[in-house]
Amino acid sequence: MAEASEIRVLVVDDHTATRSGIKAILDSEIGITVVGEATNIESAVSMADRRKPDVVVMDLQLDGDMGGGFAATRRVLDADPDVGVMMFTAFGEHHLLTDGLEAGARGFMVKDATPAEMVRGVRIVAEGGAYLDPSLSADLLRGRGIGQIPGLSAREREILAMLADGESNREIAAKLYLSTETVRTHVRNAMRKLDADTRTQAVALAIRQRLIG
Secondary structure, three states: OOOOOEEEEEEEEOOOOHHHHHHHHHHHOOOOOEEEOOOEEEEEEHHHHHHOOOEEEOOOOOOOOOHHHHHHHHHHHHHHHOOOOEEEOOOOOHHHHHHHHHOOEEEEEEEOOOOHHHHHHHHHOOOOOOOOOOHHHHHHHOOOOOOOOOOOHHHHHHHHHHHHHHOHHHHHHHOOOOOOOHHHHHHHHHHHOOOOOOOOHHHHHHOOOOOOO
């Protein structure tokens, strides 16, 4: 997990203008540094290994393949499971969200996100949180809530819903007047009950099983 003062980011996108825009936004923030840029799957994997980023902002479409970002994400995480990957795409279909999370990404952001939201997403992922773009989260959560999952407590359902809405452990703790360790305990318990290996898998399972959305 990265300290707030030293978040290292690798940007992976095959469009020069997009990479430059992301780099300019992130480099303008105190405590965030873009340590590399990659344009395809092979360069993404190689640069992640050499530059050791805390967060990889990963375009969904690489090497002319809509799922290229998923393949790159899996390979990056195979080499270093602690890297936080945030998928970055112009397409907001729900199946892409779940596929990205199941590939191991901790977050999903659309390309028309505001600079402030992009920075927030990177910080949440760097802290080990799960991030969903608010525009997508709102669509998924509209008119719905966390279902009455057998075995999950009301607090576990509440925290799972907040994770799906892009809240970090710290934000959840502040809003619910809990310690961050208590939030982590509830998350671990929910993961165990959902048979999820990671918090992002728990979010993906909740979406796929229509517990959210």
